[in-house]
Structures are given as structure tokens and as C-alpha cells.
Amino acid sequence: MLSTAQMLEKYYLVDKLPNIWCAGCGDGAIAAALVRAVDELGIDKNSLTQVNGIGCSGRVGAYQDFDVIKGTHGRALAFATGIKLFKPELTVVAIMGDGDCGAIGGNHFIHAARRNIDLTALVINNRIYGMTGGQSSPTTPFGDRASTALTGSVERPFDLCQLAIGAGATYVARGTVYHIKQLQRLLKNAIAHKGFSFVEVVSQCPIYYGRYNDEASPAAMLRWQKESAVSVTAAQGLSPEELQGKIVIGEFVAKDEPEFVSEYQALIDRYGQEAAE
């Protein structure tokens, strides 16, 4: 595995550091896990393209030495779709927040999954809107507090992995910042998978989610990730009641289905052949 020094040297725009993230935020560790996954896959830096959304999570690419387009809030997967369809030889990874992907970008999310376009969607789920100061998000658990839900959210949250599965994603996995080695492995598998890959990382926002929910220390939040995690296999033996408050981690889906960009290329080839005959 790349040492931190090697990683910074090879993949980071060191002159752009320090980053904007608060101390104890999960975003930096996730960014590093992504880079290490890319490195282990041996992908050339020139052929990896990142698309970022808007939010604290949307700053991952700003410090990294890839082509990175930081689009508008919620539209990362639409930008990514245009890049991948026009230039299939690029490996495209879109990084979004839970609000970015699950609220404003929800439509692009389910349709990218439905098309099974060969992209990796990485969602950093801190269960709150970080950049705008701690408003509730579609993944804020029922009863948890946020600046727009001071006495506890009265909305039901999304399970983003189940949403991805329902929409047809062909690779779906969840990790946490605490289980960082596993996350790196999941990201590797997701990027290598041909089709729409969805990886949700449960992360910590000590500054807003933590403060609003009496859990402000990053260490306590990481401990919570460690103690609440159950593997996909272990979860199969648990009842819905027993799964309450748990984070199910690991791979939910990994399957082969027709992939959109290849299908489109086949169409082009067919027309080309017809024209030649």
C-alpha cells in the first residue's frame, strides 16, 4: 500500500493544501481510500476522471491530481454521463454528499443506476448537510436533530443502498470511515466493475451532525461506526428490530447486466457495418 508520503507525492496537489475540512471530518480519509484504490488498480492518472458535486464532499477532487469537474449541486452524475458516453476509455468516478445525491440529484441517481452506465458513484453519507451548516438531509435518521429539525426529524430517511438496488445498480456496497481498509477494497471492486457501481460510505461530521446530536467528538463517532456495523452476511440472520440502528456493511450486489455505453457502441458498430456493406 502507498505510504502517506508516496500518496501525497503521486496524487495530491500539495500546494493546494491545507484542505477546507474541519478537524475530525471523514472526507479526507475517504479521499485517501479512493486514491489508494485507484493506485492498486494501476489506473493511469490521465484516464481517471472525477466528477464532484457541491458540499464538503464536493471538495475531494480539488486537492487531487486528476481531471476533475466540480459541477452544480446534484448534477454530478449527469456531467459524468456525458463524459463517459462521449469518451468511454475514461474511468469516471462521481463523488457526492447524501444531500447532493439523495435529494437534489435523486433523479439523476436512479436513472444512472437504471441505465447501468459504467460509472462509480461514491456517496459520503454524513447524514446531514455539512457545507450549508447542518440542515437535515434525506438520510438523517428519524428523530435525529439538525438545524432544520431541532427537536428531531419527523421524516423517514432513505436507505441509499436499497434505493440503488431498486433502481438497478449492478454493484452496490456500503462501508464506513472506521473500516477504511474494507472501504478501499469496496472502492477497488466498484471501479473495476463494469456497470453502475454505487458505494455509500457512512462518515462523520462532528461539527454539525455531532454537535446537534450530542456526539461531538470524532473519536466517539468513529466508535459508533465500529460498534454499529454488521456485515451483510451477519445481517441476513437478524430481524428488522435487531437491525435497528445498525450499519450493514459490505457488498449487497455484484452482477453482470448489459451496460449502456457498450450497448450504444454496439449500435454505432452495427450502423458502420451496414454502411460498409
Added chain:
Amino acid sequence: MTTPRLLQGNEALVEGALAAGVRFFAGYPITPATEILELMARKLPRLGGKFIQMEDELGSMGAVIGASVAGAKAMTASSGPGISLKQENIGFAIIAEIPCVVVNVMRGGPSTGMPTLPSQMDVMQAKWGAHGDHPAIALAPWSVEECFTTAVRAVNLAERFRTPVTLLSDAEIAHMREVYAPPESVETIDRPRPNCPREEYVPYRPDERGIPAMADFGSGYRWHPDSNCHDEYGFPATNNHAVGDKLVRRLVGKVNDYAEEIHWLSEERLEDAEIVVFAFGSVARSASEAVDVARSQGIKAGLLRPISIWPFPDPAVAKVAARAKAILVAEGNLGQLLGEVQRVAAGRCPVAHFSRVDGLIPRPEQILARIKELA
């Protein structure tokens, strides 16, 4: 020349765009722009290009931007509600300097309005639809032939200036059929691409005309297009007053300082005209006929027809205002270009107005009656 064919406006527009090198289209169905979507779906894969029907217009505009950074000449087309949805990403394309073409086949009214009827109500939206200070380039055809030629020009201007270009058509122009023989080939312009050593590439460092060189994603020239105000490296500089000031001024200046390169007007009988009608697109067709009839009745009328609407053709209007007895602005909205003509005329001659907003193009007699009142 190819052999003359009966072509529909939207069809000629697609042919022009493809001739100019468009190889990516993303859209969402909406009348009266749907034929563009359907023709692109049919033609692009046969040319090795890419088409996608997205889940909505926000996504269509996003996909167009993605394809453009990957090196494509890219286009989308829509009408009223869809154009409104595209605005945020059009703003992105402006600040990140991503060339692309947005066709607006205009319909009347706010919201879904009058879907199948012509209108010219989106003239100001084409200039100010996206928030923030920014430049705008918009062209407007009046015939099937011009659907082809303005499409070519729109693609070329987008590449030349690295900014979105709007094509303003309407149901009348889009659906009319005329005989036209598109040229075998057209002159094309490609965005400036870097040719310096990769490590010397500064993605937002402008050339002497204010335009930075644009690398294709994946070419090894690294860059970070960003929605925020950014420095020459594309790195966000949202609290840096000097950087923000410089960027906004350059974005506007790179177009407005070269406006005469964009200005494209057609003049009919202007040499000695006393009453000058100022009209574009479908309305100008009636205005042209009204001018002919007025001339046959001894009235010295003429037509100034902007084919490029934005940047506004100030010099041409100023020239006319200096010697005409009156200018009559005829348009399919309640005065969006009237204000522009008044601003440029600056009291040098009276500026009268004719508008029709009921989903019909004015009849020549209606414009003629106004010409006679002014003569």
C-alpha cells in the same frame, strides 16, 4: 452544393449542427423542439456520435457539459419550461467556459404557455436566464436556410469564445418547410487547445483575446473546471475579491470586446429608408413583406433584421437612428428588444413599437398600418 431538398426548419438546424461537427446531443422531449431530438437520435450513431435522452433538462445540460469537457462539440435543444430548467447549468458552462449550443424553439407565455405556437418571448431569457453578470451570444434564424447557417455559426462561435451559444427559433421557423440545398461542407472552428508542455499548462490563463486554451479530459493536460469563482488554475477563490473581479470582467469582456465579430445583420432597402422596421425571426418575414408593400405605395421603408441578437448590434442600430425618421420595433413579445433599440437610439429618432403575443405571427398588413402611421 447538394441537390435541393424540401427541408423542415428543425431538420436543417440538425444538418447544420452536424456539418459544423456536433457529435454529442442530450435532450428531453418537448414541443416544438422534439424533431431535433429525434433526428439527432437517428443520425448521430450513424456518424459515430453519441445521443442520449436524459431524465430531464437539468440532466441534459449537465451531460452536454460533460461531453464538451471530454472534447465533443455538444448541443441540446428545448423550449420554454425545459430552457428554464437548463439555466443553472448554462451558468456553469459560462463560468467554467465550456463551449456548447442550446437551441430554444420558443413558445409563448410563462410556464408551459402555448406549446405549439410561435413566440419571441425568450429574448431576454437568452441574455439573462442564468444568474450573475455574464456574457451572452444568441442567434435567430428566419428561414430554413438560416436554420442551417445559424446552427453552423452557433457551433463555431461557441468554440471560438468558449461559452454557450443560444439559437432562438420558434414553432413557425422550426416547422416550416422550404427548398434548400445545404452546402457539401462548411467552414468549422475548433476551440483553442493547449500545445505547451503539459506541466506548463495553466487552464484558465487567457490568451491576448481573453480566451484560455481548453484541454480535452483525458489528454494529460490536467484541469479542474469549477462552478465557483476560480483562479487561473481553476482552483476556487470564492473570497478573493481581486480574482473574482478579474474573472467576471474577463468573462464578459472576452465576448463584448469582440462583438463585431459576432454581429450579423441583414438589411433590406435601408439605403434611403425613412421608416426602418427592426424585427427578427418569424416576425421579420411579415415585416419584410410590409416593407415591400410600403415601397410600392411610395413610402421609403426598410428592414434591419438582426440574425445575431446578443451581443446587441449597437453600431447598426445607432447608424439607422442617426438618419431615419422613425424606427419601428416589431416583435413577438411585449417590448424586450424595444428597450434595447431605445437605449441605442438615445432620442436621435422616435422609436415606435408593434407587438403580437397571441401565438400568431403578425400579418404584413398590421405592420404596414404602423409604417403608414409613422411615414
